[in-house]
Amino acid sequence: MREWSHAERAAAAGTEIARMADVLHGEDMSTPVPACPGWDLAGLVSHTGGVHRWVAAMVRDLAERRYDRRAMDMGMPADADGYAAWLREGAVFLPEALLSHDPQAPVWAWGGDRRVRFWSRRMLHETVVHRIDAELALGLPVSVDEDVAADGVEEFLDVLPYARWNPAVAELRGAGETISLQAGTGAGWVITLGPGRFHHRRSPQPGDVTLRAATAADLLQVVWGRRDPDDHAVEGDAGLLAWWRERSRI
CATH class of the missing domain: 3.30.1050.10 (SCP2 sterol-binding domain)
Incomplete structure (x- = not known):
């Protein structure tokens, strides 16, 4: 199995965000997402892009506590036609935030590794799984790089x-x-x-x-x-x- 660096995972997270945005571009945001009962594509985008913004804020601040995601203004566009572009913004700001500090720097995290490097890995796979959700919802073939999947x-x-x-x-x-x-x-x-x-x-x-x-x-x-x-x-x-x-x- 490939051994990943923090920087490689941060870059891969950006790539996966852009891929997910490509999948969603021009699609009907009211399409149900069977893998996430009760969600449609709009809900999937809101969750995924919101998590990207939540994590970027905590990492930039090296937060010692969990930020309340519900209290944050995510700047989501009023028009669903702009959702894919809003999601795509994370392909730039999230890797930048992840690389703004030493990967060993302490930051709040819900996993066992409470360092910045936890979040590059978590955001890579959070995005991959939700991109899969979008592809399944739209009846598209699922493709994941084997190194990323492992x-x-x-x-x-x-x-x-x-x-x-x-x-x-x-x-x-x-x-x-x-x-x-x-x-x-x-x-x-x-x-x-x-x-x-x-x-x-x-x-x-x-x-x-x-x-x-x-x-x-x-x-x-x-x-x-x-x-x-x-x-x-x-x-x-x-x-x-x-x-x-x-x-x-x-």
Whole structure:
């Protein structure tokens, strides 16, 4: 797997924002987004562009506390025709904010790594997943670079223990059961359910249940709940995988 620098992730986040804006340009903003029940494309844009602005403000200020996103003026245009362009603005200001400080500088973050570098990775994958949401809503083919997707799967596993808004995450523990996620392109992880929490490591080994997918991009969509695994791709205890997926929804 590729090892990413903070600067590379910040640049990739900008690229993904521009890609998402391209997908949305000229589309009907009232189109429902099935992956995000209750949202349409307008809601998807508002959320994603709002998160970009929220994070950029906190990183610029090296905020010691969480800013209230609902209290911020995001400057969203009144006319839906301007939504894609509003989203695209983040391709410039977000990487600039992320690169304005040392990646090791402390800043508020909800994950375990409370430094600026947390946010370059989080914003890259926040944007990738929501670009996928837009493509699925519009019936477009989904395409994710394999290096980006592999980092996205690992980032999901890294941040999952800190997703405290889903109480079921705390149930992801056990007596040593293992769940293996394997991509045909080479990336692979084994998750071990310990008595206190789960742990994961890069490994090509099978587990008590093994999910095999053609690509890391396919695995990324499965772990984020954007697609179901193919039945033939599950080896071993399918019930264990279903149990994991139900409790790891964030």
